[in-house]
Amino acid sequence: MNPPHANLPHVSPVDASTMPELRARLDGKAKPLGALGRIEDLAVQLGLIANGSPPSFDRALLLVFAGDHGLNQEGVSSYPSSVTQAMVATFLAGKAAANAFAQAVGAQLRVVDAGVDGDLPAHPALLDEKVRRGTRNAAAEAALSREETVKALEVGARIARDAAGEGFEILALGEMGIGNSASAALIMHRLAPAPLEDCVGRGAGHDDAGLARKLATLQRAAARSVATDPLDVLTEFGGLEIAMMSGAIIGAASAGLPVLVDGFITSAAALAAIRLVPAVEGYCVFCHRSAEQGHQRMLQALQAEPLLALDLRLGEGTGALLALPLARAASRLLNQVASLDDVLSGRL
Known part of the structure; x- marks a missing residue:
């Protein structure tokens, strides 16, 4: 079959x-x-x-997609995977940086459980769309099955189209997933394409030894697969939150909504979405140039000139939220x- x-x-x-x-x-x-x-x-x-x-873009929604990564078993992040679930709880308590920024610019915030490795209690601002509890370890095997990748893409598209049906005029995308800069680097390596060494950065704060360990792990992962097709790349390297964001970009574009693209990880999702459906490129507003190694080259591969350069490297959609007032000003x-x-x- x-x-x-x-x-x-x-x-x-x-x-x-x-x-x-x-x-x-x-x-x-x-x-x-x-x-x-x-x-x-x-x-x-x-x-x-x-x-x-x-439109005026008064009705704006930030979707924060969350997922865990089997690659983190190899020490590609300086934080344990349990931080993903802890940060989701922080979003839902209204206490994360993204919550503060969303309140500052008048945007709603929802969290999407794409693949958190844990059971999350129900919450009005949480969308339970878990495909599986974290990806597999991409250094040893494919992070996802083809069926799981397809489901993540389709669910992301549905979420975005549902948001358009609710009357939201613009979507901002963010993510939370310990280890996801590693998956994003592998996606960039294959889809930009670019040498892996140019794609791998310090993530949430690696020292030199941690950065070397991360690069060595990703070299093993890259050597395991020759995938270059965007669907294959997402399947081999993950993650679920990245694939679901790619689907959300495609869904938003299909509904005629602009998408505010955050930093390095969200840009990797946009890169995959554009390689899958080239027409979505015109709907993507690239919001800022991250301090993460590789983001500038990824933006060049996307032929994108971001609106801001503030040395941000948090993720969560914070850079996308900071660009929202610019979109409103441009409309006016x-x-x-x-x-x-x-x-x-x-x-x-």
Whole structure:
């Protein structure tokens, strides 16, 4: 029997033919040409996604996808896997950095259990979508089965489309998973592609010895498989939260929602999503350049210029939340700022 393929929703590419019209609208505003720099570029992207005038993005949702990694048995993180479950409890208690930032920018936050290695009590802000209790150890065997990867992708797409159906206008994505920078590095290595040494960083705080151990482990994992197809890469190297984020990006794009992409791990999910469904690229807003080794090169592979560079390396969607006010400002630039002709003619 042939291995299953993901049943993912269709994504229509953004219609770039309207770009000259959007640029002309911006050039006609009551400001010097190009005076708002990258915000004008963002306004054009959001206008393309919306086929004209984007919404205000007052209804924003951060989805934090959580999962554990069998690779962490090899010491690829300086923290034990139990921290994943502890941090999920912190999100649900409203006490994590992502909660504080979400409150600051007026976004809702939900946690998705994609594959936490533990039983989580029910909570109104928790979506129980556990595919399995953590991935297998990718240094020794495939992190996931093909069926598990497909399920994670399909569930992610459904979650995003459900959010659009609830009336959310923009999605921000974040993650929590001890060891997930290791999986992200392997995904980048195969899908960018890039030399593995350029993809592996210190994660949550490795010293030199820890970084060397992490690289040696990932070299073993990479040597175990020659996968380059994006579905195969996700299957071989995980993780469940990364695959589910990839599906969420595809689902959001299929519903016409822009996606605020956070840092290194979320960008790896975006890289996989774009390799699976190239049309989703136009819906991705890359929010910041992480301090993690490899993120700059990954962004170059994606031909993406992030909005912010604040030396962030936390994850959780914090960088995506910090970019949300920029998206709202760009929308209002298109929709609320008077034209220069109106100003000069007194038609305000």
